[in-house]
Amino acid sequence: MKCDVLVVGGGPAGCLAAAGMAHELQVKVLEEHSRIGEPVQCAGLVTPRVVEMASASDAILNRIDGAYVHFPGGRVIELQGNEVKAVVVDRGEFDRRCALMAEKAGAEVLTGSKAISVERTAEGLRARTAEGDVECRALLAADGYRSGVARSLGFGPARDLVRGLEVDLRIRAEDQRKVRVFLGNDIAPGFFAWAIPCGDLTRVGLCVSRDHGPPQDFLPKLLEAQGWSGVERVRTYSGAIPLGHIPRTFADRLLVAGDAAGMAKPISGGGLFTGMAAGKFAAETFREAFASGDLSAKSLSKYEERWKAVYGKELRSSYRVRKVFVRMCDRDLDKAGARLDNVKAKAVLATGDIDFPTALAPGLLKACPSLLTIAPLLIFRLLWR
Incomplete structure (x- = not known):
């Protein structure tokens, strides 16, 4: 088989790229699983x-307009937005809609x-399948955090990795408009x-830094603490999230996107917005490169310029914040919760955008300057954008 562009990975990033070009x-899009969207590995x-x-x-x-944030010592902060801040999607169906866009x-x-x-040839690249x-003349690697394609062509892994576990419980949350976040x-x-x-279901899950052991060691503690240990488990999901983007996302005839x-x-571990935006930028870049007849790394470097212009600064700032967050003990978290539990700070937090969370930093510090007494380095990292 031959094609102009081979997309390896049939997730949202790969399929939106395919749809765009x-x-x-x-x-052609190669998806290793027999059904698009399965297995689910996302909240x-x-x-x-x-x-x-x-x-x-x-x-x-479902549609979400607020949150309850649980701190280690028992404090719970309620945040109420004035509009829908997030939506809950059927991830399998969502992925299939993306694939349908590509096919159409x-x-x-x-x-x-x-x-x-995958190997390079005189005229492009060759992918071996069963x-x-x-x-193909060019290739987009969008095959997830393990990305055998990117690794085989000389790209390294992300800087960090967290592992996650989630269960669908047969229990109806009392407040259907708010998510709960548990820190500790x-x-x-x-x-x-x-x-x-x-x-009628509630998705309960967590992620854990890889140096702390498997998430299976921690989820039972959460379920027990919330009185959910005996609730029926309808479905279980697991996966891993790469954090800290690779240094370079382009090469001759090749782009890398998503996980x-x-x-x-x-900060959140979410990758749909960034991956899908990258897919669109990849499509735009490949279209231009084919039109000009130049598939060199220099030509394709426009792809990286494009995605970095939209969320590169956010990824850098968020990663700095994460490095500080992982060093905070429960006592530090509880102190932060105490400082944030006021009308002004909660009003700022309620305006947050989970795609660009560090944008809250200036307003949050203005509303709650006492945060500086808890984690001055954290605030510095937030503001150093």
Whole structure:
């Protein structure tokens, strides 16, 4: 098989890239799993802009306009926004909508087809699959955090990794409009835990820094603490999130996007917005490169310039914040909670955008200057944008 651009990975990043260039180029998408969107490895909490990017409003399960933040010592801060801040989506259905966009644009989506290896040829690249070779003039690696494609072509892994575990519990949350976030090193060291209302089900999960052991060691503690140990588990999900993007996301005839490039947001772990935006930028860059007949690294470097212009600063700032956060003990977290538990600070927090969380820093410090007494380095990192 031959094509202009081979997209390895049939997730949202890869499929939006395919959708953005298949009307001009011959595009094939390789997805290793037999069904798009399976297995699910995401909590499915995204901003409305992400749903709009995929035209996937049919995948929305719930709308969120606030949160309860639980601190280690027992304090709970309630945040109430004045608009929908996030939506809960059926992640499998969301992914399938993205794949449908790619197919409607003219891309061929091949499920159950894994790129075993990729090598360069005189005229482009060749991907080996169990069904045969696929030759292409250019390639987009969007095959997840393990990304055998990117690794085989000389790209290193992301700087950090957290591992996650989530269960759908058959229990209806009392407040369907608010998520719960749990902080504490006994519950989710190096990250946080969550409970997301989805009608008659509640998605409960957490992520843990890899140096603290598997998430399976911590989820039972959360379930027991919240009185959910005996609740029926409808479905269990697991996965890993790469944090800290790779130094370079382009090469001759090659671009890297999404988790393969470590583009997940270091504070929340979400990667749909960044990955999907990268997919669109990849499509734009490939279209221009083919039109000019120049698929060199220099030509394709525009891709990295584009995604960095939108969220590069956010990823850098968020990663700095994360490095400080993982060193905070429960006592520090409780002190921060005490300082933030006031009308002005909560009003600022309620305006947050989970795609650009560090934008809150200046307003939060103005509303709550006493935060400087707890973690001056953290504040410095937040403001050093």
